[in-house]
């Protein structure tokens with residue numbers, strides 16, 4: 001690929017705990033686990049580096065506790081990294097390490113250049129505000145002030161995720177899980193983000209509702225060409241969505257490649273186990 005990445009991540013490290021003489025030296029770490037047996041510090045992300053290219057869906061797969069969500073929360077600034085660099089391909093920001101920005105600048109990036117869809121819609125939506133009001137909130141954060149324009153854009157976004165216009169004033173708490181996820185997706189798209197993060201967005205939904213949400217994500221990729229980072233513990237979800245895939249274990253990336261290649265010819269023994277458990 002010759003295009004510049006939409007998002008580049010270099011040596012992202014996130015630890016929970018202060019460390020100790022045993023584990024402060026990375027070469028001493030007990031790599032079969034992600035925590036120090038002496039002081040209990042958790043090394044949730046270790047030396048994570050990757051590029052996300054324009055218009056691609058990059059899958060991140062791994063068992064529970066492998067560090068997928070921590071990595072995504074660091075990138076979305078929900079968590080402070082321990083160290084590392086991240087860059088986005090947006091003119092005024094491209095030379096700046098996003099992790100070094102002030103909180104106000106990070107908020108600006110979230111409002112203008114990032115979209116996030118959480119596993120639990122409670123984190124991404126205000127359940128007691130109308131669906132269109134949730135979208136308006138993000139539009140206002142991104143600088144919109146014109147009410148009739150917000151109504152038009154919000155209504156169009158809700159329609160694009162198959163929420164009928166006559167339900168736009170209903171609060172998400174009255175919606176089914178699948179509908180709530182679709183409102184979250186509409187809200188995440190409202191600032192036309194070049195990068196969209198999706199964290200276990202179909203976990204907990206019925207199979208038919210899952211299929212509907214996955215179809216919607218594919219459709220968004222086809223129509224809008226947004227770069228997406230999709231975290232899931234479910235290889236079937238990754239197989240359906242991702243162009244390329246990263247496999248994480250104990251906080252580190254252990255394998256990456258085209259999704260078909262990773263699934264058909266897994267190199268690492270852990271990836272092999274993961275793939276064969278699907279068969």
Ligand SMILES: Nc1ncnc2c1ncn2[C@@H]1O[C@H](COP(=O)(O)OP(=O)(O)OP(=O)(O)O)[C@@H](O)[C@H]1O
Pocket residue numbers: 016034042043044062063064065066067068069070071233
């Ligand atoms: N606030 C925290 N304090 C201490 N340890 C944490 C904290 N948050 C996460 N961890 C640890 O970091 C590691 C990575 O967790 P993370 O939630 O990122 O994994 P995951 O792959 O997303 O798993 P899951 O899908 O179950 O969320 C785990 O060992 C977890 O226990």
